[in-house]
Amino acid sequence: MIRVVLPAHLRTLARVDGEVELRVAGQATQRLVLDALEERYPMLRGTIRDHLSGQRRAFVRFFACEQDLSHELPDTPLPDAVALGCEPFLVVGAMAGG
């Protein structure tokens, strides 16, 4: 089970409280986690990554295990601690936004 922490505005949009738990088949990657997230919460499409290109929006960052994963390739495996559900995958609004 992958644990995803969304920023407040996206929790409101998706109407969720707290963390989101997702199942991902196979090796967990950013792409698969975000695919699963958008599948369950279609209203999030386009808010984290571009509809067409799939690129991360400029003011969105991805953190986990105290590391910045924003610039990892989308198909790079996530850290084991995230894949095992020990640590959450954080979707974060950049400090410069808002």
Added chain:
Amino acid sequence: MSGVRVLAGTRKGAFILTADGKRERWDVSGPHFGGWEIYHLKGSPADPARLYASQSNSWFGQLIQRSDDGGETWEPVGNQFRYDGVPGTHQWYDGTPHPWEFARVWHLEPSLTDPDTVYAGVEDAALFRSVDGGQEWHELPGLRGHGSGPAWQPGGGGMCLHTIVLDPSDPGRIFVAISAAGAFRTDDGGKTWRPINRGLRSEGIPDPDAEVGHCVHRIAAHPSRPGVLFMQKHWDVMRSDDAGESWHEVSGNLPTDFGFPIDVHPDEPDTVYVVPIKSDSEHYPPEGKLRVYRSRTGGNEWEPLTNGLPQSNCYVNVLRDAMAVDSLDSCGVYFGTTGGQVYVSADAGDSWRLIVRDLPAVLSVEVQTLP
């Protein structure tokens, strides 16, 4: 008893202000979508319970929200605005070519007859339409692609399509305005477009009376006389009596002819409202006096309306989409300011009162007249 619902979009959320027909006691609801920029929200003329809102911020981009109960509840609908074909380039601020990039929806204009049909004016400038209540959006590419697009350039707020006027007498005719490109018209429901800027003069472009390149701030028309258009341009208040084929200046005795909004009295097609702003860099009222100017002669002769408005130390702006009129017997006029005030006049501008103050900067004001 009849009433009104005022829809105010602000930098940090939407507010819904309601009152009965006297327009004296107001209920303020909001912020809806707190923390998000609400560039515009508007109700369907065909179904007042159907509202559309443009919600965006720099983090998470564009969302469109729809309400089917007059703003009590909202549902996100489609937010994919994909330019048709290869977007091409327009001019950047420095005149160099710059690729078309979607930034946000500035203005939503619901159909006059079908609650599920709604137009969206976007930045970078293009016109989109949804016919399924906002779920899917498709560009009307004839506007952006008619040939002059590479000469369009951004105004101070970006290169935005901010005004959409639907002609109630002719379903095929739509007027739009773009900063800084000018006004355009279609007569075939959006398939083909042409610029309608003859008579405009702008000093900020190499050829002051060029076919395109003008920073039109707002266009308004009276429903009973849709061929007569009033325009607040970057500088100059203009009028056309032939559906935009030609324009002439009607700034007359205004203290300054720079400004953003312009609107027309619902029962008097020659009664027009503007809010003069000091200059293109000094975006506040001249002399610190907030004055709406009204012409009852279709322009040229203007009178200041000051009763109830601050007449000293007022340095707010009134943005292009932040003025509206209702259709009650005694005409209501509304506007919002960048200082977060929303004002109402229940007597066509003769006197004003504050509905609410200290909101986030007001980006847009619309009003629905309810049965």
